[in-house]
Amino acid sequence: MSAxxxxxxxxxxxxxxxxxxxxxxxxxLSELPVLLRVGRRLTLDAGDAEDLVQDTLVRAYxxxxxxxxxxxxxxxxxxxxxxxRNALRKRRxxxxxxxxxxxxxxxxxxxxxxxxxxxxxxxxxxxxxRTSLGSLSARHRAVIAxxxxxGLTYKEAAHMLDxxxxxxxxxxxxxxxxxxxxxxxxGITGAPR
Amino acid sequence: MTLVGPxxxxxxxxxxxxxxxxxxxxxHLDGELAERDAPRIAGHLARCARCASEAAxxxxxxxxxxxxRPALDLGALGRLTGVVERFxxxxxxxxxxx
Numbered sequence: 001m002s003a004x005x006x007x008x009x010x011x012x013x014x015x016x017x018x019x020x021x022x023x024x025x026x027x028x029l030s031e032l033p034v035l036l037r038v039g040r041r042l043t044l045d046a047g048d049a050e051d052l053v054q055d056t057l058v059r060a061y062x063x064x065x066x067x068x069x070x071x072x073x074x075x076x077x078x079x080x081x082x083x084x085r086n087a088l089r090k091r092r093x094x095x096x097x098x099x100x101x102x103x104x105x106x107x108x109x110x111x112x113x114x115x116x117x118x119x120x121x122x123x124x125x126x127x128x129x130r131t132s133l134g135s136l137s138a139r140h141r142a143v144i145a146x147x148x149x150x151g152l153t154y155k156e157a158a159h160m161l162d163x164x165x166x167x168x169x170x171x172x173x174x175x176x177x178x179x180x181x182x183x184x185x186x187g188i189t190g191a192p193r
Numbered sequence: 194m195t196l197v198g199p200x201x202x203x204x205x206x207x208x209x210x211x212x213x214x215x216x217x218x219x220x221h222l223d224g225e226l227a228e229r230d231a232p233r234i235a236g237h238l239a240r241c242a243r244c245a246s247e248a249a250x251x252x253x254x255x256x257x258x259x260x261x262r263p264a265l266d267l268g269a270l271g272r273l274t275g276v277v278e279r280f281x282x283x284x285x286x287x288x289x290x291x
Contacts, residue, residue: 025278025280032270035273040266144258147223148259149261150262180250
């Protein structure tokens with residue numbers, strides 16, 4: 001930053017600042033929903049999720065000079081994950097890095113903890129699918145949550161869970177197969193397995 | 194690990210057989226195949242009723258799961274949008290000098 005820039009900055013913003021701030025807004029605003037969803041998934045609490053995303057935004061803004069401008073979602077998810085882990089380590093130094101996999105709540109519990117009435121979670125509740133998801137193991141529920149409910153790609157989910165992409169694919173396949181088997185047992189899906 | 198782009202581990206033959214198509218169905222329906230490979234799977238599904246039926250069932254299962262997506266906290270989203278907007282004002286966090 002030049003002396004002129006610093007002088008201007010003390011009075012307000014420089015043209016460079018405004019350009020950076022504009023680019024930051026453009027890159028980040030469209031990613032807020034996915035950050036909020038994943039943050040909610042990690043923290044299990046609506047207020048904590050909002051705080052986590054806000055901390056993530058501040059860290060992202062401070063590091064924006066070092067961001068190459070490509071794939072903002074992947075960049076932001078990495079900051080979100082690291083911010084969450086740092087916070088967890090401070091509070092609970094005994095927790096391990098696979099904490100994420102064990103922090104995927106079943107959707108019914110998530111809705112109530114959120115203070116959001118279950119009926120507001122979706123206008124067409126599907127009790128069989130909800131029950132199936134609730135009966136999955138934490139690992140299987142984690143991939144379903146990140147990919148199907150939060151909209152992450154396989155690679156993004158693998159990064160969040162610290163597992164290879166192939167593991168995400170196989171867990172996703174098994175988890176969906178269990179839901180499918182439940183639906184077929186109820187005579188709901190068409191084709192035989 | 195790069196977080197973007199198709200999965201390097203998936204390679205689809207030019208004219209995949211049913212076994213290969215079924216194995217790749219999930220990635221195909223999730224939009225995770227490379228641009229080169231997706232049309233190969235789609236082409237097979239257009240010609241093979243059995244695989245097309247399997248794809249329809251997998252699609253239905255995925256859709257039903259995705260309909261369980263919890264509603265987004267719109268209040269929080271609005272407040273966070275405001276946070277980002279304020280980064281252009283005097284309350285913005287300080288970025289280190291480059």
